[in-house]
Amino acid sequence: MNSSPTNTAPALAAAAVANALAATEAQTAPVAAPAAAAPVAAAPVAPAAPVTSGFDALGLAAPILQAIKATGYTEPTAVQARAVPAALAGRDLLVSSQTGSGKTAAFMLPALQLLTQPHAVAGRGPRVLVLTPTRELAMQVTKAAETYGRNMGRIKTMSVVGGMPYPVQNRLLKIGVDILVATPGRLLDQMNSGRIDLSRLQLLVLDEADRMLDMGFKDDLEAIIAKIPKTRQTLFFSATLEPGIVRLAGALLRDPQRIAVDNAQTRHENIVQRMHFADDMGHKNRLLNHLLRDVEMNQAIVFTATKRSADELAQDLHMQGFGRRTAR
Numbered sequence: 001m002n003s004s005p006t007n008t009a010p011a012l013a014a015a016a017v018a019n020a021l022a023a024t025e026a027q028t029a030p031v032a033a034p035a036a037a038a039p040v041a042a043a044p045v046a047p048a049a050p051v052t053s054g055f056d057a058l059g060l061a062a063p064i065l066q067a068i069k070a071t072g073y074t075e076p077t078a079v080q081a082r083a084v085p086a087a088l089a090g091r092d093l094l095v096s097s098q099t100g101s102g103k104t105a106a107f108m109l110p111a112l113q114l115l116t117q118p119h120a121v122a123g124r125g126p127r128v129l130v131l132t133p134t135r136e137l138a139m140q141v142t143k144a145a146e147t148y149g150r151n152m153g154r155i156k157t158m159s160v161v162g163g164m165p166y167p168v169q170n171r172l173l174k175i176g177v178d179i180l181v182a183t184p185g186r187l188l189d190q191m192n193s194g195r196i197d198l199s200r201l202q203l204l205v206l207d208e209a210d211r212m213l214d215m216g217f218k219d220d221l222e223a224i225i226a227k228i229p230k231t232r233q234t235l236f237f238s239a240t241l242e243p244g245i246v247r248l249a250g251a252l253l254r255d256p257q258r259i260a261v262d263n264a265q266t267r268h269e270n271i272v273q274r275m276h277f278a279d280d281m282g283h284k285n286r287l288l289n290h291l292l293r294d295v296e297m298n299q300a301i302v303f304t305a306t307k308r309s310a311d312e313l314a315q316d317l318h319m320q321g322f323g324r325r326t327a328r
């Protein structure tokens with residue numbers, strides 16, 4: 001059984017099935033800033049290794065291919081096969097693809113390839129900026145940059161997201177960064193304080209642009225985009241292409257190549273999806289309790305919107321007599 005929350009109605013989003021009873025979000029470590037401090041990225045690297053997998057045809061540099069191989073990927077996903085060569089050719093992209101399609105690597109691999117060449121101008125400002133709707137997604141993207149870039153020396157990646165203490169963020173920004181992964185609100189805040197120099201920016205990525213609009217970041221996005229170089233390349237990713245998204249994309253992209261990839265997630269016919277409307281939190285919690293007490297329910301996963309509500313719910317359920325295990 002699975003169900004979806006809505007933004008407006010106090011709908012019950014109690015999802016059950018499979019594994020542990022827990023609410024989960026991505027990792028919460030605030031920042032990652034690997035490798036040594038140098039304003040200009042690594043020197044040119046050797047050309048790609050001999051053909052050994054479907055990734056070899058994409059035109060990526062050897063250290064990136066080696067990192068991909070080490071992750072265990074053997075073939076590019078559909079969005080990677082189409083987006084990577086087009087991005088490497090310098091095109092702006094308008095990509096509709098879902099989470100789970102491999103979209104992160106589809107933009108991160110070309111971003112890393114860009115960093116195999118030094119920038120013409122030395123400086124501390126980022127060359128790649130990835131905007132994400134949530135800090136959790138920002139952390140995932142930061143981790144992907146580190147994973148795929150681990151064989152490239154001197155690539156500095158960091159995230160600028162809300163909730164992170166300013167002194168830490170400010171210190172890291174001073175050191176300099178190649179790939180900046182940020183949520184719009186905090187980024188704009190830091191830009192307005194003069195702590196981020198985006199004059200060297202070469203590649204802008206919007207990840208889950210539709211969610212950014214849904215979350216009310218339209219004005220922040222426009223303010224950020226007004227302040228970054230027009231000469232940049234832009235890769236625009238969105239699960240949906242509704243009119244607001246197309247308008248934003250139209251304002252941002254130059255002669256973009258459109259790439260539409262079917263949802264990679266197959267429909268699981270054995271999963272029943274139901275939506276329950278609840279009057280208020282108390283009602284929602286009683287409904288959840290009722291669902292979880294079903295004697296045939298041996299294991300359940302409950303998804304929540306935030307890490308905090310995951311913790312609170314796990315604690316409530318624990319007090320109601322359910323075993324507690326929170327996965328992050």
Ligand code: AMP
Pocket residue numbers: 072073074075076077080098099100101102103104105
């Ligand atoms: P994403 O859509 O970027 O969130 O990626 C979804 C998942 O697919 C992540 O766990 C990736 O590590 C994984 N992934 C990305 N590319 C590939 C690939 N070519 N082969 C296998 N798994 C992949």
